[in-house]
């Protein structure tokens with residue numbers, strides 16, 4: 517791949533040195549670009565957009581530019597550092613929000629946030645408490661964002677009822693012919709239709725309000741300061757859309773409160789850590805507890821199970837489809853991920869009363 521000519525479309529200063537694969541996202545191809553300048557090396561993030569997942573890159577990038585502009589103003593107003601606390605995309609030299617190469621691939625360029633790293637597993641309660649605060653604050657920051665200006669990048673992204681229907685079809689179609697390798701996992705999923713309905717029904721009835729949410733709040737979508745291990749910048753803004761607060765809370769718990777990585781194969785090592793659940797809840801409630809309705813607070817624990825279940829059926833559905841959506845490193849990768857998520861679901865179903873008691877406690881404190 518001729519990365520040098522792709523990068524030159526953005527007109528950034530210096531001489532192209534190299535492009536190195538970066539991070540562990542499941543969707544886009546992410547590269548770290550090094551440029552040689554008289555002041556020393558300068559690094560950028562170059563991403564090839566996944567146009568299977570995001571079929572309309574114009575909408576995707578238009579949303580992205582709007583969201584980061586809005587966040588930059590908010591960060592400046594509160595005296596923060598917009599060069600570190602949100603993303604900065606570069607337009608191309610001809611004023612486009614991304615570059616389309618001669619093969620039709622779409623590329624975007626952004627500043628790398630220096631001296632940060634991202635984790636696939638939470639390192640401490642303190643880190644996860646600040647992560648809760650950061651994701652809560654992100655929703656608070658976007659509370660005034662005109663949601664009708666955002667195009668819908670992926671339809672029904674967290675509509676778990678629609679996800680369940682899609683999954684049921686994928687089981688029937690069995691495009692990969694792999695359904696007979698995972699009957700127990702399919703049965704586990706199909707037995708939870710009611711779970712898939714819970715948040716959807718509450719959103720439909722208006723019991724849960726729509727907010728502007730991030731919708732992909734795993735901890736590798738937040739950059740931590742390399743020295744302090746504390747959150748600096750929320751990234752992966754591709755799915756910022758109207759949603760329920762439980763989507764973000766739940767997705768953070770699914771990933772960050774797990775005792776193991778998302779693709780840990782040894783299921784004895786996979787469970788939801790209540791200490792981390794509590795740490796996240798403490799931080800999250802400190803940021804937004806005051807502004808949440810009682811119904812929203814009540815939706816957070818069950819929402820964590822719903823989003824974990826939803827992610828599990830998305831992985832299993834992709835396995836049945838022949839691995840067309842998520843990046844995989846080996847043939848059973850999506851099945852391993854699905855089993856891992858279902859183990860978390862089963863564990864959270866048992867721990868639900870304790871989770872609810874924790875949420876109640878910190879919600880009550882925030883409301884005082």
Ligand code: ADP
Pocket residue numbers: 538539540541542543544545546561603626627628629630632633634736737739751752753754
């Ligand atoms: P995907 O949609 O594939 O998850 P992301 O935008 O989340 O793509 O990027 C993948 C990974 O690349 C992130 O988890 C993070 O580690 C790293 N990354 C992305 N953007 C930046 C950035 N601006 N600065 C530093 N690291 C980044």
Ligand code: GN1
Pocket residue numbers: 540541542543544569731732734737752754755778827
């Ligand atoms: C994907 O892009 P990434 O890796 O941050 C996916 C999320 C899933 C997650 C599971 C656009 O997130 O919805 O929850 O994988 N993103 C998209 O790890 O589908």
Ligand code: MG
Pocket residue numbers: 541542736737752
């Ligand atoms: Mg990501």
